[in-house]
Amino acid sequence: MSLPLLEQLIEAFRVLPGVGQKTAQRMAYHVLERAREGGQRLSEVLAEAIEKIGHCVQCRDFSETEVCPVCASASRERQMLCVIESPADRLAIEHATSYRGVYYVLQGRLSPLDGIGPRELGLDKLEARLAQGEVTELIIATNSTVEGEATAHYLAQLARRNKVRPSRLAQGLPLGGELEYVDRGTLSHAFGSRSEISE
Amino acid sequence: MSLPLLEQLIEAFRVLPGVGQKTAQRMAYHVLERAREGGQRLSEVLAEAIEKIGHCVQCRDFSETEVCPVCASASRERQMLCVIESPADRLAIEHATSYRGVYYVLQGRLSPLDGIGPRELGLDKLEARLAQGEVTELIIATNSTVEGEATAHYLAQLARRNKVRPSRLAQGLPLGGELEYVDRGTLSHAFGSRSEISE
Numbered sequence: 001m002s003l004p005l006l007e008q009l010i011e012a013f014r015v016l017p018g019v020g021q022k023t024a025q026r027m028a029y030h031v032l033e034r035a036r037e038g039g040q041r042l043s044e045v046l047a048e049a050i051e052k053i054g055h056c057v058q059c060r061d062f063s064e065t066e067v068c069p070v071c072a073s074a075s076r077e078r079q080m081l082c083v084i085e086s087p088a089d090r091l092a093i094e095h096a097t098s099y100r101g102v103y104y105v106l107q108g109r110l111s112p113l114d115g116i117g118p119r120e121l122g123l124d125k126l127e128a129r130l131a132q133g134e135v136t137e138l139i140i141a142t143n144s145t146v147e148g149e150a151t152a153h154y155l156a157q158l159a160r161r162n163k164v165r166p167s168r169l170a171q172g173l174p175l176g177g178e179l180e181y182v183d184r185g186t187l188s189h190a191f192g193s194r195s196e197i198s199e
Numbered sequence: 200m201s202l203p204l205l206e207q208l209i210e211a212f213r214v215l216p217g218v219g220q221k222t223a224q225r226m227a228y229h230v231l232e233r234a235r236e237g238g239q240r241l242s243e244v245l246a247e248a249i250e251k252i253g254h255c256v257q258c259r260d261f262s263e264t265e266v267c268p269v270c271a272s273a274s275r276e277r278q279m280l281c282v283i284e285s286p287a288d289r290l291a292i293e294h295a296t297s298y299r300g301v302y303y304v305l306q307g308r309l310s311p312l313d314g315i316g317p318r319e320l321g322l323d324k325l326e327a328r329l330a331q332g333e334v335t336e337l338i339i340a341t342n343s344t345v346e347g348e349a350t351a352h353y354l355a356q357l358a359r360r361n362k363v364r365p366s367r368l369a370q371g372l373p374l375g376g377e378l379e380y381v382d383r384g385t386l387s388h389a390f391g392s393r394s395e396i397s398e
Contacts, residue, residue, distance in 0.1 A: 005248050008248070009244050012237070015237030015240070015241055016226045017229040023217070026216055026217075026287070027216060029261075031215070031245070031249070032252055033306065038211070039214060040245075040249055042211040042212065042214055043243075043249070046230070046239075046242040047242040047243075049207070050235050050242070052204060062228075064204055088224060
C-alpha cells in the first residue's frame with residue numbers, strides 16, 4: 001500500500017529536533033517534489049560532517065581538527081576563558097560581542113538526576129587548565145536556568161580554588177524590554193540588583 | 200573562526216521546508232551532539248530515496264516501481280478515480296476513509312500565473328484515461344482553496360465531456376467545530392447548503 005522507502009525516509013527525518021510525523025512527511029515530500037538536488041547535497045554533507053567533526057581537545061567544541069581554529073588562533077587572549085554550555089552559545093557570543101578570549105564548552109550542564117556530574121562535563125580537565133595559572137578570569141556564561149545556575153555556582157568555586165577570578169554575565173531587564181511584559185523572576189532580580197546612576 | 204563543514208551542514212539543512220537559519224543550526228548541533236547514528240541513517244535513506252523514488256506512470260504518485268502498489272493492486276476498484284493535488288493527500292484519505300478506488304495525483308494545481316496549466320498537471324493523460332470508459336466516477340478532492348476550486352471546476356468539465364460522473368468532497372462545518380469559531384466563508388456556505396433533516 002505504501003512505499004517502504006518513502007516511509008523509511010519519513011521515519012528518518014524524525015531524528016531531527018522538533019520534527020514529528022507530520023513535519024517529517026512534509027519534509028520528505030518537499031525534498032522529493034521540489035528539492036532533489038538540495039536533498040542530495042544534505043545527504044552528502046551530513047555523512048561527511050558526522051564522519052569528520054569531532055571535539056577540540058582543548059575546548060571540547062566541535063572541530064574538524066584536533067585543536068579548533070579558535071583555540072589554535074594566536075590572536076586570542078588566553079587569560080580569559082569563557083565557559084558555555086553548548087557550541088551554539090559560542091556562535092551567539094561571537095556574533096554579539098567583541099570577546100577576544102577563548103572558550104570552554106561543557107556540552108551540557110550539571111544534572112545529577114540525569115547522571116551528569118563534573119566528570120561528564122570535563123570539569124577535571126578544566127580544573128587542570130586553571131591550575132596551570134595561565135587563565136586569570138573565568139567568565140561563566142551558562143544559561144540562566146536552575147541547572148545553569150547550579151553549574152555556575154560549582155564553576156565559581158572551582159575558579160576560586162585555583163586563584164582564578166570568576167565572573168558571571170549580568171542579569172536583569174533585556175534591552176528594549178517593557179516592564180509590563182517581563183517575567184516576575186527577572187523583574188524581581190532587576191529591582192533588587194538596581195545600580196546607582198552616577199552623575 | 201568557524202568550521203566550514205559545520206556551516207555547510209547548517210546551510211544544507213535549510214533546504215527543508217520551514218527551516219531557517221536558527222532551526223538549521225539547532226538541527227546540525229542536535230545531530231552532532233546526540234543523534235549521530237540517526238543522522239547517518241537519514242543521510243543514507245535520503246540518498247537512496249532521491250535515487251530510487253520516481254513517479255508511477257499511471258497515477259503520478261511517488262513510486263519505487265514503474266506502477267505504484269495502489270495502481271497495481273487487484274483489490275482496488277478501477278471505476279472510481281480520486282483526483283488529488285499531492286501525494287500527502289492520498290495518505291490522508293487512506294488513513295481517514297475506507298476508499299477502495301484508485302488515485303490520480305496532479306502534483307500541483309492549475310495556476311496560470313505560475314505557468315502551471317493542464318499539461319503540467321498531466322490532464323491530457325487523465326483525459327485519455329477517462330476516454331477509455333473504465334472510470335465511471337471522478338472524485339475531485341483538490342483543496343478548498345481558490346486555485347483548488349478552479350482546478351476542480353476544470354476537472355468536472357473534463358469528466359462530463361468524457362461521460363464520467365464528477366463528484367466533489369462535501370463542504371461545510373468541520374465535525375466538532377463550533378459555529379462561533381468557524382470562518383465566515385465556511386459558515387455562509389454551510390448555511391446556504393443546509394439539508395433537510397429526514398424523520
